[in-house]
Amino acid sequence: IATWPRRTTSSSSAAPSEPSREIVAEQVLKSPGGVSHAGAALEDLEHDCARPGRAHYHAAMRSSAQLGDVRGTERLFATMKSKHHRATTLSFNLILAACAKADEPKLFEEWFLRIASAGLKPDTATYTTGIKMYARRAERDKAEELVRRMKDDGFHPDYVCYYTLIHTCSLTGDLLGAERYMAEMRARGFPVTASTYTSLINACAKAANVERAECHMTAMLDAGLEADVVSYTVLLDACARANDLARAQYWHHQMVSVGVVPNKHTYSTMITACTRRADAEGAEKWLDMARDAGMGDLVIYSGVVDACVRAQDIDRAERVFRRIHDDGLKPCVVTYATFAKPFAHAGDFKKVESIVGEMEALGQKANEHVLYVLLLAYANAAPRQVARAKACFRRSTACGLTANKYIVGALTRAVGAQHATSLLDEIGAHPDLHRST
Numbered sequence: 001i002a003t004w005p006r007r008t009t010s011s012s013s014a015a016p017s018e019p020s021r022e023i024v025a026e027q028v029l030k031s032p033g034g035v036s037h038a039g040a041a042l043e044d045l046e047h048d049c050a051r052p053g054r055a056h057y058h059a060a061m062r063s064s065a066q067l068g069d070v071r072g073t074e075r076l077f078a079t080m081k082s083k084h085h086r087a088t089t090l091s092f093n094l095i096l097a098a099c100a101k102a103d104e105p106k107l108f109e110e111w112f113l114r115i116a117s118a119g120l121k122p123d124t125a126t127y128t129t130g131i132k133m134y135a136r137r138a139e140r141d142k143a144e145e146l147v148r149r150m151k152d153d154g155f156h157p158d159y160v161c162y163y164t165l166i167h168t169c170s171l172t173g174d175l176l177g178a179e180r181y182m183a184e185m186r187a188r189g190f191p192v193t194a195s196t197y198t199s200l201i202n203a204c205a206k207a208a209n210v211e212r213a214e215c216h217m218t219a220m221l222d223a224g225l226e227a228d229v230v231s232y233t234v235l236l237d238a239c240a241r242a243n244d245l246a247r248a249q250y251w252h253h254q255m256v257s258v259g260v261v262p263n264k265h266t267y268s269t270m271i272t273a274c275t276r277r278a279d280a281e282g283a284e285k286w287l288d289m290a291r292d293a294g295m296g297d298l299v300i301y302s303g304v305v306d307a308c309v310r311a312q313d314i315d316r317a318e319r320v321f322r323r324i325h326d327d328g329l330k331p332c333v334v335t336y337a338t339f340a341k342p343f344a345h346a347g348d349f350k351k352v353e354s355i356v357g358e359m360e361a362l363g364q365k366a367n368e369h370v371l372y373v374l375l376l377a378y379a380n381a382a383p384r385q386v387a388r389a390k391a392c393f394r395r396s397t398a399c400g401l402t403a404n405k406y407i408v409g410a411l412t413r414a415v416g417a418q419h420a421t422s423l424l425d426e427i428g429a430h431p432d433l434h435r436s437t
Contacts, residue, residue: 040433054085061094068101085177089120096126100133105142108133124155131161135168140177142166159190163199170199173206198234205238210247213238219253229255233266240273245282248273264295268303275307280316283307287320296327302335309342317342330362337369344373347380349388368404371396375410388425397427 005390064072073095084413092115097109108130113233115122127150134143143165147157157165162185169178178200184191184387197220202211213235220227232255239248248270256260267290274283275372283304290296308317321339324331336359343351352374356366366374372394393411397403403411403424412420 003363005081018322042282052083054080054088056089056311057083057085058094060099061091065094065098065101066185068098068103070095070098070102070104070107073098086309087118087120088337089115089126091121093123093125093129096129100109100129103133103137105133105137105139112173112281118399122150122153124150127153127155128158128161131157135164138168140165140168140172140174156188157184159185162188162190163193166196166198166203170203170206173203175203175207175209175212178203179212189409192223194227194231196221197225198227201231202234203239205234205241208241209240210238210242210244214247214251227255229260229266230261232260233263233269236266236269236273240269240276243276245273247276254377262293264297264300265291267293267295268300271300271303271307274368275303275310278307278311280308280311280313282305284316289326298324298329298332301327302332302338305335306338309338312342314342331364331369332361333359333364333367336364337367337373340370340373341376345375345380347377347382349374349377349381349385352377353393366396366399366401368401368407371401372407372410375407375414379410379413386415386419393423394426403427403429 018191025219043082054067057076061073064076066138070337077087077091077095080091097107098104099111112122112130115126119278127146129233130146131143131150133253134140134146136323147161147165162181165181166178166185169175169181182192182196182200185196197216200216201213204210206217217231217235219229220231233250235251236248239245239251252262254268255266270286271283274280274286283306287296287300287304289407290300300322304320306316308314308320317339321335336355340355340418352405356370356374359370361367371392375389378389378392389411393403393407408420408424411423415423
């Protein structure tokens with residue numbers, strides 16, 4: 001900002017030339033005080049009779065918007081108008097960009113409406129900013145509403161809009177929507193990249209549609225595009241969600257055969273595929289491969305423990321759980337609760353208490369999942385451990401744990417409906433929870 005041209009004391013009446021908008025923006029970004037001093041710098045220019053133009057204010061607003069500083073951008077907007085510079089659609093777009101960056105959809109909507117109030121019309125950038133914001137928030141309905149309004153105003157979505165919409169559909173599992181936008185994208189002549197195909201395959205995965213996922217993967221490869229580890233992993237996820245372990249193994253082999261190196265997500269996805277088939281042995285084999293590749297992290301171990309529990313292979317579950325410690329890792333609360341669950345179903349409350357005690361000795365605090373498993377163990381014990389269940393419930397809720405419907409259900413089984421109701425009254429539980437007793 002300090003290098004912007006200032007009016008000299010020369011008697012010449014020639015007006016100073018203003019720098020281009022790009023140069024102004026660059027100077028704002030490079031200014032020593034940053035965006036926080038942009039307003040003061042503009043005032044300095046005013047005092048020096050340099051009369052900063054609208055481009056100067058837009059440059060400062062753009063820098064503020066890039067940081068998500070909505071209030072700062074609004075102040076610059078107000079100052080610009082007070083200096084008799086008329087606001088343009090770009091002026092409003094910069095505030096909308098700040099709102100989107102700060103993830104402030106309500107403020108975005110308020111400023112969007114002000115465009116019409118100012119006698120202006122939204123442009124492509126206006127709509128694109130909103131579409132990207134709503135897509136990032138997975139609010140597909142609002143994003144699509146802006147697309148409809150955009151088309152009604154005579155504008156067409158650009159490549160970024162289409163990719164964003166396809167990605168949003170992939171997050172929600174809307175395969176038909178993703179394929180529709182892909183078709184529109186092609187009809188408009190936009191190039192379809194590997195990233196776009198990957199988002200489309202991800203939509204197939206969320207919908208557990210292996211056939212469509214394979215179709216789009218094949219189309220991507222036939223188009224000469226290179227599938228990376230992310231592309232293959234989302235395809236493996238589609239196989240896992242469809243409970244098709246054989247197809248997952250096939251595509252993993254295809255991935256490796258073309259030189260794509262698996263990552264942690266790849267191994268975790270293959271373990272998930274085994275878990276859905278209750279294939280504990282297969283899950284442990286994938287764990288071994290992950291460890292050999294230097295990727296045996298806690299998420300992968302936890303997935304294998306879950307696979308063993310679902311397969312009711314308790315001996316293997318305990319062996320894998322102990323391997324976590326042997327590898328120098330620290331199991332999380334969820335891993336402990338998962339490991340303890342089969343013992344809870346068997347009514348082995350002493351084993352469950354031992355596991356929870358080990359967890360707490362390592363500094364891990366019990367959560368609602370752990371409380372549920374403990375109450376389940378007391379309920380399934382022979383005889384039921386009513387006193388232990390009551391004490392556990394009181395102690396846990398006193399420590400801040402919240403009674404949800406699953407906890408209330410296990411509590412009711414452990415102590416009976418009448419005692420459960422009394423305990424819920426003690427902690428002032430919401431009336432809706434009483435219906436679970």
